[in-house]
Amino acid sequence: MARMIRKDDIAAVRERARIDEIVSATVTLRPAGVGSLKGLCPFHDERTPSFHVRPQIGQWYCFGCGEGGDVISFVQRTTHMGFAEAVEWLADRVGVQLRYDDDGAGPARPREEPGRRQRLVEAHALAEEFYREQLRGPEARPARAFLADRGFDEAAADRFGVGYAPKGWDHLAKHLRDRGFTEAEIAVSGLGSQGQRGVYDRFRGRLLWPIRDVTGTTVGFGARRLYDDDPGPKYLNTPETAIYKKSQVLYGLDLAKKAIAAQRRVVVVEGYTDVMAAHLAGVETAVASCGTAFGEDHVRIVRRLLGDVQDESAGVAFSSRVSRGGEVIFTFDGDEAGRKAALKAFDEDQRFAAQTFVAVEPTGMDPCELRQARGDQALRALIEGRQPLFAFAIRAALATVDLGTAEGRVAGLRAAVPVVARIRDRALRSEYSRELAGWLGMNEDDVRRAVLGTQRRGDTPPVPSGPDPREDVVTKLEREALEVALQMPGVASGCGFDDIGPNAFVVPSHRAIHEAIRAAGGTTAAGDDVAGWLDGIREGAPAAVASMVSAFAVAPLPAANEEGVRTYAAGVLTSLVRMALTRTIADVKGELQRTDPSSPRYQELFTELIALETQRHVLVEDR
Numbered sequence: 001m002a003r004m005i006r007k008d009d010i011a012a013v014r015e016r017a018r019i020d021e022i023v024s025a026t027v028t029l030r031p032a033g034v035g036s037l038k039g040l041c042p043f044h045d046e047r048t049p050s051f052h053v054r055p056q057i058g059q060w061y062c063f064g065c066g067e068g069g070d071v072i073s074f075v076q077r078t079t080h081m082g083f084a085e086a087v088e089w090l091a092d093r094v095g096v097q098l099r100y101d102d103d104g105a106g107p108a109r110p111r112e113e114p115g116r117r118q119r120l121v122e123a124h125a126l127a128e129e130f131y132r133e134q135l136r137g138p139e140a141r142p143a144r145a146f147l148a149d150r151g152f153d154e155a156a157a158d159r160f161g162v163g164y165a166p167k168g169w170d171h172l173a174k175h176l177r178d179r180g181f182t183e184a185e186i187a188v189s190g191l192g193s194q195g196q197r198g199v200y201d202r203f204r205g206r207l208l209w210p211i212r213d214v215t216g217t218t219v220g221f222g223a224r225r226l227y228d229d230d231p232g233p234k235y236l237n238t239p240e241t242a243i244y245k246k247s248q249v250l251y252g253l254d255l256a257k258k259a260i261a262a263q264r265r266v267v268v269v270e271g272y273t274d275v276m277a278a279h280l281a282g283v284e285t286a287v288a289s290c291g292t293a294f295g296e297d298h299v300r301i302v303r304r305l306l307g308d309v310q311d312e313s314a315g316v317a318f319s320s321r322v323s324r325g326g327e328v329i330f331t332f333d334g335d336e337a338g339r340k341a342a343l344k345a346f347d348e349d350q351r352f353a354a355q356t357f358v359a360v361e362p363t364g365m366d367p368c369e370l371r372q373a374r375g376d377q378a379l380r381a382l383i384e385g386r387q388p389l390f391a392f393a394i395r396a397a398l399a400t401v402d403l404g405t406a407e408g409r410v411a412g413l414r415a416a417v418p419v420v421a422r423i424r425d426r427a428l429r430s431e432y433s434r435e436l437a438g439w440l441g442m443n444e445d446d447v448r449r450a451v452l453g454t455q456r457r458g459d460t461p462p463v464p465s466g467p468d469p470r471e472d473v474v475t476k477l478e479r480e481a482l483e484v485a486l487q488m489p490g491v492a493s494g495c496g497f498d499d500i501g502p503n504a505f506v507v508p509s510h511r512a513i514h515e516a517i518r519a520a521g522g523t524t525a526a527g528d529d530v531a532g533w534l535d536g537i538r539e540g541a542p543a544a545v546a547s548m549v550s551a552f553a554v555a556p557l558p559a560a561n562e563e564g565v566r567t568y569a570a571g572v573l574t575s576l577v578r579m580a581l582t583r584t585i586a587d588v589k590g591e592l593q594r595t596d597p598s599s600p601r602y603q604e605l606f607t608e609l610i611a612l613e614t615q616r617h618v619l620v621e622d623r
Contacts, residue, residue: 005087006099010072013087014531016094019071020055025215026078027304028261029053033556034565040304042078043067045296052554057487058531061554068550069538070531081117088118116188120243123181123189124218128210130175131163131203131221140164142226143207150273151372152280160255160276161210165203165223172201190220190238202238205230209251209272211238211290214301216254220244222272222290235271237291247297250287251275253305259284260305264326267359267383268294268302269367274331277368281376283383286367294330302328329357329386331367357386390432393419398439409440413450416440421454474579478510479552481576484569485517486534486553489526491566495573498522504580509545516541516549581616588612 020037023029032038032052041051041062050064061068067077075086091098134140135157143164147157156162165172173192177183183199186192192199206223213219220238238244252275260266267286269275278286289298306326359382361370371379397415402408416436423429433451437444485492492498498518505511516537517523526533534553538546559565588609595602 004101005084006101009091009096009098010087011529011532012096013090013094013098014058014070014072015529016096017058017071017090018055019058019060019074020053022071022090023053023060023074025257027051028306034559034561036554036556038556040300041065041067042300042304045300052556054487054554056530057534057553059534059550059553061550063551066547066551068547068554070535079117085117117242119181119185120189120241121217121219123176123185123191124210124220124243126176126179127172127191127221128161128163128218130172131165131208131210132158132161133163134166134171135162135164137164137166139166146207146224146226150277150368152273152276156276156280159279160272161218163208163210165201165206165208167205167227168201169204170198170200172203173199188241190241190244203236206236211244211249211251212254213243213249214253214257217243219249220246220290222251224272235291245297246290246292247295248301249290250298250301251290252279252287253301255279256285256287257305260287260302260326264306265329266302266306266326267329267331269331271366271368273368274366277371277379278383281367281371281379283380327355327357327386329359329383330389331359331361331382356389358389358392359383359386360392390419390423390428391435394432394436395439403440409442412440413442413447417447417450417454421451475507475510477572477576477579478505478507480572482510482513482517483552483555483557484572485523486537486549487555487557488565488569489523489530489533491569492573493523493526495570496577497573498524500577500580503584504576506583509548512542512545513537513549513552516545578616581612585609585612585616 020029023039026042027039029037029039030049032049035054035056037053037055038049039051039053040046040049041064043062044065046064051060051062053060058070059068060070060074069077072083072086072090075081075089076083079086079089081089088098090096135143144157147153147162152162170192173183173186176186176191183192183194186199187194191202193202203221203223205227207226208224209222210218211220211222220241220243222238223236225232225234225236237246240246251272256266256279263285265285267278267283269278269286269288271288275286275288278284287302289295306328361367361382365373367379367382370382394416397419398412400415401411403412413436420429420432420436423432429451430448433448434444437447440447481497485497500514502511502514502518505514519540520533520536534549538549541549557565557568559568588605592602592605592609595605
């Protein structure tokens, strides 16, 4: 029989798990009005923050992609856990002891093994512990020498969790089997590979770095070859698994996330030892991609942590954009490969609102080598001596030609103009057109015309624009009333929301939400578990409006303080009731005019009209 977590335990997890703390591990949140926070959505790419969190009611919603829910659903979406796994994960964090029933009835039984994801996480935790212990053994002398040669002592290795995989065929596999893991679990975790004689270790005779997600959970490993007789690649990473997606993790992010959010800066380096060197030198915002190029998914991760946002006036191109992001600094080797990597980053830069820079060591040393040769200060100076990525990309294009000749300058114009034309920010594009003219020694107007001609040929991506949505007065008031009811059910109950009939809402979707609130027991049924009450409303609402429930539950309310919110809420609900009364009065008057004054129905309508007018008068006086 299916085993179910008891509902009151789920409610306890929702109550104790602060949604702002859980979300902040993934998204940088900033104030967005009384009791509201906002940031860049972790589920789609965006330039302006549309992801809102309401800690008081434990809800989140993105107005950009329409996703929303409570703290449990957020963990599900960000970690790919099932519902029960997410509840168990949160329960462990907040100290709730879960109880289980069989199909909701009968005595609770001992807790079974957690879900697959949790098993993979536990296997990686054991593996990290095993590898770190092996680094202390006699066989790991070459691994310790490798670290020492690069300026890393035992304390540095401990700080980053560095370990060693012994040369043997299945040392880790045996270790995991002894602790209850099956061959299939070891294989699917990526820690082992399936062979003819069983599962054997994926990493053997290598130095290892644990790769952790933003919460600090180890989800994979990066392994460096140490021995000449190792036929494998120089670096070998964990394969794609249920918990490890190389395009969605950044090495060092768990250590750097607080500094990134505080300093509004992220330094992107190329390898594990570069991250270690940077952090030890005081550059604590350094991260690196893991076995893949820095790409679109990494951009999203970095922007969320930076709180990288833009203000863009409706219908106006990037000329009026105001960047509120921080700095993204790419470090690359000074050789040709590093130059190409920087130019590739130029393509990704168009996704950033942050100012993007390049720090290139001219003699070709990477950050780790620079720290070894010249010390911590030299590495910090490299970062501080960054140059704008746009300028670097343009100068790199000019470096391929001889600017001492007329032919070379024309060739330089042809090489650099496409780079300038791809700059989306109109103000920056104009400025770099002027800079390019100076570097080439050409007429500024000629360069600007060349840039404009390249744009007109379609070499630059389109700039999004569009009108702002508009609401009529009735739609706006109905929406505001439902926002109040869903966010402040106690206030709504006191203002008589539950007495409002279904005819008070004329917008079909609003009426459906109102009916779902009534079906969930009204606002008085919310009690202390508002998040659970909202889940019940979502479940009872038609699928077409369930997302709208989440949106209304987190929408910022226009007030400067808590008292102002309550005044606003009471005013909105009173206005809705008054509007509904006005509509009903008009209907009664219309029927009264069509009714024979001598009929009994006329007297009924007249009496009803008097009562409605009296009720509306009382509402007006109360205002």
